[in-house]
Amino acid sequence: MPPLYEAIYEVVCCIPPGKVATYGQIAQILGRGTARLVGYAMAATPGETAIPWHRVINAQGKVSPRSGGKGHVLQQALLEAEGVCFDAHQRVDFAKFGWPGLDSRKI
DNA sequence: CGGCTGACTCTGG
């Protein structure tokens, strides 16, 4: 596992249940890479690990429709199971469920 | 070393 990817996973693991973070936020916390890299790093996730990849969404507050898979549906289900609510447009309210990890920066 | 690919983000219409 590449260092950068591992760092991304580590930050994602710091996201508490019931909260969500954006790709750009993760990249900003790391201080390295861009939002895309974070997304691509997620795509490279084995899935067998305990990485809460479902807590990472795009800047629009919606889950990313990954290539040909139904993972976004599972992602929504996992988030709802943690208490994250979606609106009629399948959007998450960052004011309520946004991860203030960058703002607090107490990690 | 060069080129291709990918779960994003921003700006303009």
Add this chain to the structure above:
DNA sequence: TCCAGAGCCAGCC
């Protein structure tokens, strides 16, 4: 508010 186009970086042939 929604759609389309351009820019970007790391990893892997």
